[in-house]
Amino acid sequence: MGKVYLVGAGPGDPELITVKGLTCIQKADVILYDRLVNEELLSYAKKDAELIFCGKLPGYHTMQQETINRFLIRHAKKGKIVVRLKGGDPFVFGRGGEEAEALANSGIDFEIVPGITSGIAAAAYAGIPVTHRDFSSSVAFVTGHKRDGSQEEIKWESLAKGIDTIAIYMGISNLPYIRDQLIKHGKAPSTPVAVIQWGTLYEQRTVTATLETIVEAVQQKRIENPSMIIIGEVVTLRDKIYWFERMLQPSVANEAL
Structure with missing residues (x-):
C-alpha cells in the first residue's frame, strides 16, 4: 500500500512552498x-513521475472531486507515493478535508502538509497585515461563493459587527452581493477594502x-x-508599507482610487 500527501503549494510564488512540501514533490510517483x-x-x-492536471475553472471542472478522490485511492493502492498538490493550504477552501475523509474511509495512509x-x-x-495591535485583533476567512442550490451559510451580521479583518476568497463575481450584505448588516460604507x-x-x-465604492x-x-x-x-497601512509592487513597478504599484 502506498501513501498520499495532501500538500499546500502556497499562494503562487514558488519560493513560498514549505521545505516538507518540496520534499514530498521530489519523492512522489504521482502528482x-x-x-x-x-x-x-x-x-x-522525478523524471518518471506521473503528472495529472485536475484543476478547476469557474463554471468548469476539469475533474470532478469524486474522480480526484478515486484517483488518489487507486494510485495509493498500487503502492505509489501520491502527492495531491493544491494552491494555498489544503484545509482552507481547498477541499482537503473531503479528500482526507475519502482516504481515511478507504484505509489509505496519508499526511497533511x-x-x-x-x-x-x-x-x-x-503591504496589508491582517492583524495589527492598533487596527485588528480578529480575522475571518470567508468563501465568496457557495455550492449551487445551497442555502446562505455566511453569518453576515457576525462578520459585519464582530470581525476586524475579513479575507474573502473567490469573491469577485459576487462582490456586489458581498458589499450589500456587509453594509446591510452594519459594516460602515467607508470601511477600507483592497482587492489583490x-x-x-x-x-x-x-x-x-471603500466598501461603498x-x-x-x-x-x-x-x-x-x-x-x-x-x-x-488594516488596508490603510498599505500606503506606508506596500513593498512588492513598489519593487516590481515603482510608477504604477498603487492603484488606489
Whole structure:
C-alpha cells in the first residue's frame, strides 16, 4: 500500500512552498495538481513521475472531486507515493478535508502538509497585515461563493459587527452581493477594502477603495479572478508599507482610487 500527501503549494510564488512540501514533490510517483499551482514546482518532480492536471475553472471542472478522490485511492493502492498538490493550504477552501475523509474511509495512509494561504500571503505582498495591535485583533476567512442550490451559510451580521479583518476568497463575481450584505448588516460604507489579483506573483495588481465604492473600482481596473478581497482598517497601512509592487513597478504599484 502506498501513501498520499495532501500538500499546500502556497499562494503562487514558488519560493513560498514549505521545505516538507518540496520534499514530498521530489519523492512522489504521482502528482495530481490544481490550476493555481505554480507549474515551476513540478520541475522538482522525478523524471518518471506521473503528472495529472485536475484543476478547476469557474463554471468548469476539469475533474470532478469524486474522480480526484478515486484517483488518489487507486494510485495509493498500487503502492505509489501520491502527492495531491493544491494552491494555498489544503484545509482552507481547498477541499482537503473531503479528500482526507475519502482516504481515511478507504484505509489509505496519508499526511497533511500545510501551505501558506492566500488570505495571509496576498495581503502581506500587498503591504496589508491582517492583524495589527492598533487596527485588528480578529480575522475571518470567508468563501465568496457557495455550492449551487445551497442555502446562505455566511453569518453576515457576525462578520459585519464582530470581525476586524475579513479575507474573502473567490469573491469577485459576487462582490456586489458581498458589499450589500456587509453594509446591510452594519459594516460602515467607508470601511477600507483592497482587492489583490494574482497575489505574490509578478502579475500582482492591487486596487483599494471603500466598501461603498469597491465594485466600481474593480470594474474600472478590470480586476478578475484569482483575487483576494481584504476588508478592514488594516488596508490603510498599505500606503506606508506596500513593498512588492513598489519593487516590481515603482510608477504604477498603487492603484488606489
